[in-house]
Amino acid sequence: MSIIHTTKGDMDETLLEKKDGSVDNDNEFTTWVEYWLDGELVHRSAHVTFKKNVFTNTQIGGF
Amino acid sequence: MANTQAMCTSFKVQILNGIHALGTSVVRAGTTPDSFKAALYHTTATIDATATVYTVTGEIVDASYAAGGVDLTGSPDWIAPGSSGTTAFSTPTANIVYTALTETTAFNCVLIYNSTQGNKAVSVHTFGDQTITAGTLTLTMPTNDQTTGLLRIA
Numbered sequence: 001m002s003i004i005h006t007t008k009g010d011m012d013e014t015l016l017e018k019k020d021g022s023v024d025n026d027n028e029f030t031t032w033v034e035y036w037l038d039g040e041l042v043h044r045s046a047h048v049t050f051k052k053n054v055f056t057n058t059q060i061g062g063f
Numbered sequence: 064m065a066n067t068q069a070m071c072t073s074f075k076v077q078i079l080n081g082i083h084a085l086g087t088s089v090v091r092a093g094t095t096p097d098s099f100k101a102a103l104y105h106t107t108a109t110i111d112a113t114a115t116v117y118t119v120t121g122e123i124v125d126a127s128y129a130a131g132g133v134d135l136t137g138s139p140d141w142i143a144p145g146s147s148g149t150t151a152f153s154t155p156t157a158n159i160v161y162t163a164l165t166e167t168t169a170f171n172c173v174l175i176y177n178s179t180q181g182n183k184a185v186s187v188h189t190f191g192d193q194t195i196t197a198g199t200l201t202l203t204m205p206t207n208d209q210t211t212g213l214l215r216i217a
Binding site: 005006007023025027028030032033034041042043044045046047048049050051053054055056057058059060062 | 068069070075163165186187188189190191193194195196197198199200201202203204205211212213214215216217
């Protein structure tokens with residue numbers, strides 16, 4: 001049994017409808033999970049892993 | 064052998080360590096690393112390379128989220144800057160985690176800024192539109208190296 005923190009308080013996962021998915025592209029790999037109760041979204045979490053990070057290409061001047 | 068024009072790799076690392084001051088700098092009380100924070104912004108915000116300091120404009124607003132975002136929780140906040148080849152790099156020591164968060168208006172951006180130095184902006188990172196409901200947003204840090212480190216100066 002797993003307890004899920006929801007907008008209705010902590011609830012047993014078995015009472016909820018679970019939906020999950022992922023996005024995988026050049027910029028990120030993201031997973032998300034949602035729990036629904038009677039058609040209402042009561043929990044959504046996401047996990048973002050960055051792929052495309054901040055890169056600075058330096059240049060120097062000549063004389 | 065021949066001479067080769069270049070920006071010294073050691074200089075790139077030392078920039079990340081705050082060693083050089085080509086212009087007016089700040090008086091530091093010691094040699095300890097600065098502290099940094101991470102703030103989240105709505106998709107409608109305009110946070111980009113022109114950011115100079117943390118701003119509340121466009122930041123997500125909810126009782127579950129403190130303005131200014133969360134502290135980077137590593138000790139120190141960043142892995143000691145290093146280099147490989149001619150690229151200097153550093154990455155936050157720990158993942159950035161927002162717990163017990165609810166934000167139902169889409170957001171897609173995190174601003175990392177230096178809370179020790181007047182909230183000066185460091186970097187902007189975007190991702191696909193997200194909402195969180197009574198949940199956790201985790202921003203996982205990449206491998207700290209010359210190709211995936213969060214900040215890289217080549």
